[in-house]
Amino acid sequence: MxxxxxxxxxxxxxxxxxxxxxxxxxxxxxxxxxxxxxxxxxxxxxxxxxxxxxxxxxxxxxxxxxxxxxxxxxxxxxxxxxxxxxxxxxxxxxxxxxxxxxxxxxxxxxxxxxxxxxxxxxxxxxxxxxxxDSKVVGQTLFTSYVFPFEAVSFLLLVGIVGSILLAKRRMS
Amino acid sequence: MNGVPLSAYLGLSMFMFSTGVIGVIIRRNPIVIFMCIELMLNAVNLAFLSFARYKFATAEGSLESAMGGPMFVIFVMAVAAAEVAVGLGIIMAIFRLRENIDVDELNLLKG
Amino acid sequence: MQDVLAAFGRAILLILPIFGPVPVIIWWERRLLSWMQDRIGPNRTGNITFSRNSRMIPSFLKGKKIKLFGLLQSIADGIKLFLKEDIMPSKTDKLLFIVAPFIALFVSFTLGATVPFSGDLRFTPVADVNIGLLYVLAISSLGAYGLVLAGYSSNNKYSLIGGLRASAQLISYELAMGVSLASIVMMSGSLKLTDIVNQQQNTPLYNLNFAPFTLIANWNILSPMGFVSGIVFFICMLAETNRPPFDLPEAENELVAGYHTEYSTKRWALFMMAEYMAMFVFSMIWFTIFMGGYHLLPVRSEFLDGIEQKVGFLLGPLTMMLKGAFGLSVYIWVRATFPRLRYDQLMNLGWKFLLPLSVGNLMITASWIFANRVYGNAVGWGVVCIGYAILGIVWLRTRRKKQDEKQFGSRSIDMVVSSVRFSSPEIAAVADATEGL
Amino acid sequence: MVQGNGLIWWTIGLPVIGAILQALLGRQLQGSSAGKRLLGFLAVLPIVFAFGIGASITQSLDPKSAAVVTSIPWIDLFGLNIPFELRIDTLSMTMVLIITGIGSLIHLYATGYMAEEPEYSRFFSYLNLFIAAMLMLVLGNNLLLLFFGWEGVGLCSYLLIGFWYKDLANAKAANKAFIVNRIGDWGLTLGLLMIASLMFLVKGAVPAGEERLLSYDIILPALPKVFAANPEYATIIGILLFIGACGKSAQFPLYIWLPDAMAGPTPVSALIHAATMVTSGVVLLNRMHVVYESSAVASMVVCCVGAFTALFAAVIAFGQTDIKKVLAYSTVSQLGFMFVACGAGAYWVGMYHVTTHAFFKALLFLGSGAVIHAMAHEQDMRHYGKLSKRIPITFMTMVIGWFAIAGVPGLSGFYSKEAVLGAALANQGLGTEAIQVSVISGWVCLFVALLTAFYMSRMMFLTFFGKEERWRSIEPAGNDHSDDDAHHSLDKNHEPHEVPFSMWSPLIVLAVLSAIGGYMMHKGEAFEHWLAASSSAPGSVANLHPEEIPLVTLSIAAAVSGLLLGALFYFKGLPAKEGWDLTKWAMFRRRAAEQFGYDAMLVDSAVEGGRSLAAGLDDTVDHGLFSGAGIGAGETAQRLGQMLRMAQSGAVRLYALVMLTGVLALIAWVIVVIQGGSK
The missing domain is CATH 1.20.120.1200 (NADH-ubiquinone/plastoquinone oxidoreductase chain 6, subunit NuoJ)
Structure with a gap:
C-alpha cells in the first residue's frame, strides 16, 4: 500500500x-x-x-x-x-x-x-x-462560462415562476 | 491534502452515488427519493472537484481546463436548487390533491 | 506542538469574547428594558451586606455593603437552571431533542470565527479567510436547524409551528441579507472581512480626494448604497436571530413559547445562550461590515493611525466589544419599541420590500461602480441619484397600487408556509392550530 | 471605378420620403380640399426635385464614363457581395430624366384628374413609391438591385391597377398583371443567378478577390470573355433575360396583362404602361447588351418576338372600342418596335424609341384621360364624336401626339421609327442567307407603321371628328342623377368641358416635347453619341442606312397612307354599316376585339388545366400515396403503441430499476469490451 x-x-x-x-x-x-x-x-x-x-x-x-x-x-x-x-x-x-x-x-x-x-x-x-479563489471562480464564470451561466439563470427564473404558479393555484 | 490519493475521493463519491441509487429504488417516499437524487448529484460534484484538483489543476493542465470542474459544480448546484423548488412544489400540490404521496400509488400516467 | 497550542489559543479566542459577556448581556437586556419601561429590573442579586458583628468577617468589611446592581442575577439563574430536574416529554424524538440546542449553540459559536478583532491577524478567532463574508452567510443559515429540530422533536403542535416559522423566516430573510451584502462586496471588491474593514478606513469619503473628504473614512454606512444595505442587513439580522419584532417562532401569546415550549432547565438555557451570543456576534459583524470594524472613529489622521499602531492589538478588541455592546443595546431598544409583526406582515416585509429594495440597491451599486470607473466621479453620483429616484418612484407607485387591492395582496406571498389545505375532518383541529401561520 | 455624385441617392430618397409622407399624413389631410391641395403639392414636389437633381447630375456627366456610388452593404455571403450601389452613366441618367420628368408632369396631371378621389393620398403614396422603385431599377449598379426595383415596380403596378379594388374586374386585372409579371420574373431570376454562378465558377472571369459578382462594372467586361469560350451560355442567359423583359415590357406570350391594366386610373396608365415601367425590358436589354452581342440566336428571338408583337397588337387595336385599350395595344405594338431594334443590334435605337415614345404616348394617354374626364368617365369611343370644338386644348395636343406616333415627318415619332426600321433593314447578318430575320422584321415593322397610322387615325376621327355628338342619343339612365353630382354618367344632357389647368398644362409640355424632341435628339446623331458608351460594344456602330432602300420615302408613304386610310373610313364618324353593334362588325375585327381568342385560351388552359391537374394530383398522389402511407404508418404505430403501453406501468421506482439495469449493463460493457478489463 x-x-x-x-x-x-x-x-x-x-x-x-x-x-x-x-x-x-x-x-x-x-x-x-x-x-x-x-x-x-x-x-x-x-x-x-x-x-x-x-x-x-x-x-x-x-x-x-x-x-x-x-x-x-x-x-x-x-x-x-x-x-x-x-x-x-x-x-x-x-x-x-x-x-x-x-x-x-x-x-x-x-x-x-x-x-x-x-x-x-x-x-x-x-x-x-x-x-x-473567488476571483478566479468569478472571472471564469463570467468569461468562458457566461453562456451556461445565463442559461442556468434562465432556468432558475423558470423555476421561480413554476413554483409560484404551483403555490398560487390555491388562491383562485 | 497531498497525503490523500484521488482514488480515496473517488471511492467516497462512488459509495455516495451507489447509496443514492439504492435509495431511489427502495424508498417510497418521494421526498426521500428526492433527497437520494441530491445525494447522487453531490457524489458527482465531489468527483468533479477531485478530478479538477488531481488531474487538471496540476502542472500538466491549465487553469482553463481545471476550472471546468468547479464551474460544473456551480451549475449543478443551481440546477439542483431550481429542481428542488419546483419538485417540492409539485409534491405539495400532489399532496393537496390526493392526500397521499406514496410514489407507488402515483401511477396515473400509466399506459 | 506549536500548532496544537495555537489551535487551543484560537479556540479560547473564539469562545471567550463571545461566551464571556453572555451573563452581562442578559443582565443588560433586563435592566435596559426595565428602564425603558419605567421599571427597576433585577438590581438585588449580588448585593452583599456584611455582618457588623460576626467574627468571620474581617474588620474592614464589617457593616460594609457591596452593590453589584443585580449583575449576578444571570449567574444565579444559570445555577438554578442547571440544578433543576431535567424533564423530557415522553413522546419526543430523543436524539434530536437533545441535539437541537447544541446545534443552535454551535452555530452561534462558529459564527464569530472570521470576525476580525484587530488589524493584527492573531486576533481573528479562527482565520481571516478569503471568503469570510460567505462564511458568515453560510453559518447563519444553519441557525434555523436548531430551532426547527427543537420544534420537530418536541412532538408538540405549537413547537412544530414555531420550528416551521423559523425555517420559513430563514428562507425569506436569507436572500435579502445576501443581496444586501453583495453590494458591499462589490464596493470593496473582496469577500475578506479585513479587506472590507481596511477598504472602509483607507479610502477617503466617497472616494473624493480633496479637503474635508480626505479626513473622513469611507465607512460603508456613510455612502447611500451602504446605508441602504446596512438598514436591510440590520432588519434581516433581527429576523435571523429571531429577535423582536421578528420573534414569531417563540411568540408567547400565540404559541405558548414556540419551539422551546417543551424545553426546560439546561437545554433551555443553551437556547438562551445561543440566542444572546448570536445577537452579540451579529452586532459585531454588522459593525465590521458597515462601520469600520475594529477602527474606533471614521477619521483618517496620522495621529490616530499612530495610536493604533502602538496599541492597536488592545484598541481593536476593545472597540469591537464596545461596538458589539452598542449593537446589543439597539437590539434591546428595538425590542422595547416595536410590537411583534403578524406572520403575513413578516413575509411581505421580507419578500416584497427588503428583497426588491436590496436588489435595486445592488443594481444602483453596480451602475455606480461602472459609471465611476468609466465616466468619473460626478457622473457616478449622478447615476446614484437617478437610481434612487427611480427606486423611490417605483416604490411609491407599487404602494399606491397595493393600497387599492389591499384585501388581496397581503396573503399572496405566504404560500410557502400555509400551502397545505386541510380538508379531512380528523385533522381539522390541526388546521385550526395552523391558522395562525 | 469612378466615384460618382452621392446626391444621386436623393433622387430615390425623395420619392420614398414623399410616399411615406403621403402614407402618414394622408388620412388627416385628404378630408378637405385644401388638404388635398397640400397633399398634391407634397406628391409633385419630390419628383420635381428629383428631376432637378437628375438634370444637374446629367449636366456634369461625361458621356464616356460610368460612375458608381456605393452605400451600405446589402448581401455579403461567402464569395458573393452585393452592396447598395448606384450607377451613373448615360443610359441610367436618360431613364432618370424620363422617369422623373414625365413622372412629375403626370403627377401634376393626376392632382387634377384624381381631385374627386376620396383616397387621394393612397394613390399618390403608391405613385411616389413607384417612381422610387423604377429609379432603383434603372440606377442600380447590379442585377439584384435591378431585380429589387423590378419587383418594386411590379408591386406598385399591382397596387395601382387595383387601386379601385372594390371593383372585381380591377382586382382581377391587378392579379393578372402581377401573376403574368411573375412568369417574367422567373426568367430574370434564373438569368441573374446563372450570371452570378458563371462569374463564380468560371476561373479568371473576374479579378481575383472580387466578390461583387452581379455588379455591372464587374460582369460587363467579364461576360464577353466567358461567352467567347461557351457561346451556348450567352443564348441561354439571353433568352432567360428576355423572358423577364417580355413579362415587364408586354411582349407576345406575356403581353396579356397590359391591356387589362387599363383598369387603373388614367395617370397610372400614362406613367406606368406607357412611359416607364414597360420600358424596363428595353433598359435591361440595353444594360446586358453584351449577352445579345455574343448570341445571334438570342438576338433573333428578340427580333422575331418584337416584330410579331408589333404586328399582332396593331391588328388587335383595330377591334377595340375603348379609347384606352387602343392606346394600350399601340403601346404593346410600339414596344415591339423597340425590341426589333434591340434584336437588330442597335440597342441605343431601342432607347431612342423609348424616349420619343414616352413623350407622345404619355401625351396621348393623358389626352385620352382628359377626354374621359370631359365625358364623365365614359371610355367607349362609340359614344364620342365631334369633340374638337368642345375641348380644343386637348384636341390640339392630341393631334400632335397622333401625328408623332403615326410618323409624320418632323415630329419625334418619325425619327425614332425611321431609326428602328433602318437598323432592322440594314442588319442583313442576322439569320441565314435565305431568311434574314432582321430584314424581315424590318419589313413587318414598316407595315405595322402603316397600321399604326391607320388605327390611330381611327381613334382620333371617332373621338374628335364626325358629323354628330353621338352621346346625344343616350337616354338618362335613371332617377339617381341628382344625388351624386360628382359621378354623373354620360347621357344626352352631358356638356363636355375643357379640363382644368393642372391637367392641360402637362399636355402642352408633352406636346412640345413630342413635336421637337425627336429632332433635337436626331440632330447630329446626338443621341447615338450620348448613349454609345453605355449600350453598344466599343467600336461598333450600327448601320441605320440600308443601301438600295429609300427608307425615308417608304416610311413617309406608310404614315401618309395610314392616315389617309383612316380618314377614308372614319372621317364621318362611325361607318354607317357597322354602327354601334359589334355583331355587325367584320369577322376579322370581331376576332381582333377578343385578341383572336389568345387571352381567353391562355387563361382557360392555365386555370382549368391547372385545376384538373391539381385535382388529379389530389386524388392520386395526395389521397392515394401520402394519405395511404400516413394512415398506414399511423395504424402501425397505434398497434405498436398498444403493445408498448403495457410496459408503462406508471411505477416510477420500477422505471428507476430498469434504468439502473441498463446503466449497469452499459458500464460493464464499457469496462469489459472497450477497456478490456480493468487496467
Missing part, C-alpha cells in the same frame, strides 16, 4: 467515514426527518471535503446552498406534511427492495473495479492553480 497513514489521511478518513455513514443514514432511516438530517450532515461534511480539496469557494457555497437553503426547504416540506398527516410517510416493504439493493451493490462493485486499482499507483502532484 503506497498510501501512508498521515495526519491528512486520518482527517480525510474521519470526514469520509462520517459522510458515508450519513449517506447510509439517508437511505436507511425510516423517518424522513432523520434522513433529511443525515443528508444535511452529509452535505456539511462534503463542504469540509471541498475545503480539503482546496476549493474553498465551492465548499462554502455548498454549505450556503445545500445546507442553508435546499435542505431547509426539504425539512420544511417534510414537517409540513408531517403536520398534515404523519401516518402517510411510513414506509412499507415490497419486493423491489432486495432487487434494488442487489443492483446498487453491483453498481458499487463495478465502479470499484475501476477505482480500487488506482490506489496502487498513487502519486500526488502539487496543486498549481487556485481553484478555490
Amino acid at each position: 503506497p498510501v501512508k497513514l498521515t495526519l491528512e489521511m486520518v482527517i480525510f478518513a474521519a470526514l469520509a467515514g462520517a459522510a458515508a455513514l450519513a449517506a447510509v443514514g439517508v437511505v436507511a432511516f425510516r423517518n424522513a426527518t432523520r434522513s433529511a438530517l443525515c443528508l444535511v450532515f452529509n452535505f456539511f461534511v462534503l463542504g469540509f471535503l471541498y475545503f480539503s480539496l482546496q476549493v474553498e469557494m465551492l465548499g462554502i457555497t455548498q454549505v450556503v446552498v445545500y445546507t442553508g437553503a435546499i435542505m431547509v426547504l426539504f425539512i420544511f416540506v417534510i414537517m409540513l406534511l408531517n403536520l398534515g398527516s404523519s401516518h402517510l410517510l411510513a414506509e412499507k416493504f415490497d419486493g423491489k427492495k432486495p432487487v434494488g439493493i442487489f443492483f446498487g451493490i453491483a453498481l458499487a462493485v463495478l465502479l470499484s473495479s475501476q477505482i480500487v486499482p488506482m490506489f496502487a499507483r498513487t502519486e500526488s502532484k502539487p496543486l498549481v492553480y487556485p481553484l478555490g
Whole structure:
C-alpha cells in the first residue's frame, strides 16, 4: 500500500467515514426527518471535503446552498406534511427492495473495479492553480462560462415562476 | 491534502452515488427519493472537484481546463436548487390533491 | 506542538469574547428594558451586606455593603437552571431533542470565527479567510436547524409551528441579507472581512480626494448604497436571530413559547445562550461590515493611525466589544419599541420590500461602480441619484397600487408556509392550530 | 471605378420620403380640399426635385464614363457581395430624366384628374413609391438591385391597377398583371443567378478577390470573355433575360396583362404602361447588351418576338372600342418596335424609341384621360364624336401626339421609327442567307407603321371628328342623377368641358416635347453619341442606312397612307354599316376585339388545366400515396403503441430499476469490451 497513514489521511478518513455513514443514514432511516438530517450532515461534511480539496469557494457555497437553503426547504416540506398527516410517510416493504439493493451493490462493485486499482499507483502532484479563489471562480464564470451561466439563470427564473404558479393555484 | 490519493475521493463519491441509487429504488417516499437524487448529484460534484484538483489543476493542465470542474459544480448546484423548488412544489400540490404521496400509488400516467 | 497550542489559543479566542459577556448581556437586556419601561429590573442579586458583628468577617468589611446592581442575577439563574430536574416529554424524538440546542449553540459559536478583532491577524478567532463574508452567510443559515429540530422533536403542535416559522423566516430573510451584502462586496471588491474593514478606513469619503473628504473614512454606512444595505442587513439580522419584532417562532401569546415550549432547565438555557451570543456576534459583524470594524472613529489622521499602531492589538478588541455592546443595546431598544409583526406582515416585509429594495440597491451599486470607473466621479453620483429616484418612484407607485387591492395582496406571498389545505375532518383541529401561520 | 455624385441617392430618397409622407399624413389631410391641395403639392414636389437633381447630375456627366456610388452593404455571403450601389452613366441618367420628368408632369396631371378621389393620398403614396422603385431599377449598379426595383415596380403596378379594388374586374386585372409579371420574373431570376454562378465558377472571369459578382462594372467586361469560350451560355442567359423583359415590357406570350391594366386610373396608365415601367425590358436589354452581342440566336428571338408583337397588337387595336385599350395595344405594338431594334443590334435605337415614345404616348394617354374626364368617365369611343370644338386644348395636343406616333415627318415619332426600321433593314447578318430575320422584321415593322397610322387615325376621327355628338342619343339612365353630382354618367344632357389647368398644362409640355424632341435628339446623331458608351460594344456602330432602300420615302408613304386610310373610313364618324353593334362588325375585327381568342385560351388552359391537374394530383398522389402511407404508418404505430403501453406501468421506482439495469449493463460493457478489463 503506497498510501501512508498521515495526519491528512486520518482527517480525510474521519470526514469520509462520517459522510458515508450519513449517506447510509439517508437511505436507511425510516423517518424522513432523520434522513433529511443525515443528508444535511452529509452535505456539511462534503463542504469540509471541498475545503480539503482546496476549493474553498465551492465548499462554502455548498454549505450556503445545500445546507442553508435546499435542505431547509426539504425539512420544511417534510414537517409540513408531517403536520398534515404523519401516518402517510411510513414506509412499507415490497419486493423491489432486495432487487434494488442487489443492483446498487453491483453498481458499487463495478465502479470499484475501476477505482480500487488506482490506489496502487498513487502519486500526488502539487496543486498549481487556485481553484478555490473567488476571483478566479468569478472571472471564469463570467468569461468562458457566461453562456451556461445565463442559461442556468434562465432556468432558475423558470423555476421561480413554476413554483409560484404551483403555490398560487390555491388562491383562485 | 497531498497525503490523500484521488482514488480515496473517488471511492467516497462512488459509495455516495451507489447509496443514492439504492435509495431511489427502495424508498417510497418521494421526498426521500428526492433527497437520494441530491445525494447522487453531490457524489458527482465531489468527483468533479477531485478530478479538477488531481488531474487538471496540476502542472500538466491549465487553469482553463481545471476550472471546468468547479464551474460544473456551480451549475449543478443551481440546477439542483431550481429542481428542488419546483419538485417540492409539485409534491405539495400532489399532496393537496390526493392526500397521499406514496410514489407507488402515483401511477396515473400509466399506459 | 506549536500548532496544537495555537489551535487551543484560537479556540479560547473564539469562545471567550463571545461566551464571556453572555451573563452581562442578559443582565443588560433586563435592566435596559426595565428602564425603558419605567421599571427597576433585577438590581438585588449580588448585593452583599456584611455582618457588623460576626467574627468571620474581617474588620474592614464589617457593616460594609457591596452593590453589584443585580449583575449576578444571570449567574444565579444559570445555577438554578442547571440544578433543576431535567424533564423530557415522553413522546419526543430523543436524539434530536437533545441535539437541537447544541446545534443552535454551535452555530452561534462558529459564527464569530472570521470576525476580525484587530488589524493584527492573531486576533481573528479562527482565520481571516478569503471568503469570510460567505462564511458568515453560510453559518447563519444553519441557525434555523436548531430551532426547527427543537420544534420537530418536541412532538408538540405549537413547537412544530414555531420550528416551521423559523425555517420559513430563514428562507425569506436569507436572500435579502445576501443581496444586501453583495453590494458591499462589490464596493470593496473582496469577500475578506479585513479587506472590507481596511477598504472602509483607507479610502477617503466617497472616494473624493480633496479637503474635508480626505479626513473622513469611507465607512460603508456613510455612502447611500451602504446605508441602504446596512438598514436591510440590520432588519434581516433581527429576523435571523429571531429577535423582536421578528420573534414569531417563540411568540408567547400565540404559541405558548414556540419551539422551546417543551424545553426546560439546561437545554433551555443553551437556547438562551445561543440566542444572546448570536445577537452579540451579529452586532459585531454588522459593525465590521458597515462601520469600520475594529477602527474606533471614521477619521483618517496620522495621529490616530499612530495610536493604533502602538496599541492597536488592545484598541481593536476593545472597540469591537464596545461596538458589539452598542449593537446589543439597539437590539434591546428595538425590542422595547416595536410590537411583534403578524406572520403575513413578516413575509411581505421580507419578500416584497427588503428583497426588491436590496436588489435595486445592488443594481444602483453596480451602475455606480461602472459609471465611476468609466465616466468619473460626478457622473457616478449622478447615476446614484437617478437610481434612487427611480427606486423611490417605483416604490411609491407599487404602494399606491397595493393600497387599492389591499384585501388581496397581503396573503399572496405566504404560500410557502400555509400551502397545505386541510380538508379531512380528523385533522381539522390541526388546521385550526395552523391558522395562525 | 469612378466615384460618382452621392446626391444621386436623393433622387430615390425623395420619392420614398414623399410616399411615406403621403402614407402618414394622408388620412388627416385628404378630408378637405385644401388638404388635398397640400397633399398634391407634397406628391409633385419630390419628383420635381428629383428631376432637378437628375438634370444637374446629367449636366456634369461625361458621356464616356460610368460612375458608381456605393452605400451600405446589402448581401455579403461567402464569395458573393452585393452592396447598395448606384450607377451613373448615360443610359441610367436618360431613364432618370424620363422617369422623373414625365413622372412629375403626370403627377401634376393626376392632382387634377384624381381631385374627386376620396383616397387621394393612397394613390399618390403608391405613385411616389413607384417612381422610387423604377429609379432603383434603372440606377442600380447590379442585377439584384435591378431585380429589387423590378419587383418594386411590379408591386406598385399591382397596387395601382387595383387601386379601385372594390371593383372585381380591377382586382382581377391587378392579379393578372402581377401573376403574368411573375412568369417574367422567373426568367430574370434564373438569368441573374446563372450570371452570378458563371462569374463564380468560371476561373479568371473576374479579378481575383472580387466578390461583387452581379455588379455591372464587374460582369460587363467579364461576360464577353466567358461567352467567347461557351457561346451556348450567352443564348441561354439571353433568352432567360428576355423572358423577364417580355413579362415587364408586354411582349407576345406575356403581353396579356397590359391591356387589362387599363383598369387603373388614367395617370397610372400614362406613367406606368406607357412611359416607364414597360420600358424596363428595353433598359435591361440595353444594360446586358453584351449577352445579345455574343448570341445571334438570342438576338433573333428578340427580333422575331418584337416584330410579331408589333404586328399582332396593331391588328388587335383595330377591334377595340375603348379609347384606352387602343392606346394600350399601340403601346404593346410600339414596344415591339423597340425590341426589333434591340434584336437588330442597335440597342441605343431601342432607347431612342423609348424616349420619343414616352413623350407622345404619355401625351396621348393623358389626352385620352382628359377626354374621359370631359365625358364623365365614359371610355367607349362609340359614344364620342365631334369633340374638337368642345375641348380644343386637348384636341390640339392630341393631334400632335397622333401625328408623332403615326410618323409624320418632323415630329419625334418619325425619327425614332425611321431609326428602328433602318437598323432592322440594314442588319442583313442576322439569320441565314435565305431568311434574314432582321430584314424581315424590318419589313413587318414598316407595315405595322402603316397600321399604326391607320388605327390611330381611327381613334382620333371617332373621338374628335364626325358629323354628330353621338352621346346625344343616350337616354338618362335613371332617377339617381341628382344625388351624386360628382359621378354623373354620360347621357344626352352631358356638356363636355375643357379640363382644368393642372391637367392641360402637362399636355402642352408633352406636346412640345413630342413635336421637337425627336429632332433635337436626331440632330447630329446626338443621341447615338450620348448613349454609345453605355449600350453598344466599343467600336461598333450600327448601320441605320440600308443601301438600295429609300427608307425615308417608304416610311413617309406608310404614315401618309395610314392616315389617309383612316380618314377614308372614319372621317364621318362611325361607318354607317357597322354602327354601334359589334355583331355587325367584320369577322376579322370581331376576332381582333377578343385578341383572336389568345387571352381567353391562355387563361382557360392555365386555370382549368391547372385545376384538373391539381385535382388529379389530389386524388392520386395526395389521397392515394401520402394519405395511404400516413394512415398506414399511423395504424402501425397505434398497434405498436398498444403493445408498448403495457410496459408503462406508471411505477416510477420500477422505471428507476430498469434504468439502473441498463446503466449497469452499459458500464460493464464499457469496462469489459472497450477497456478490456480493468487496467
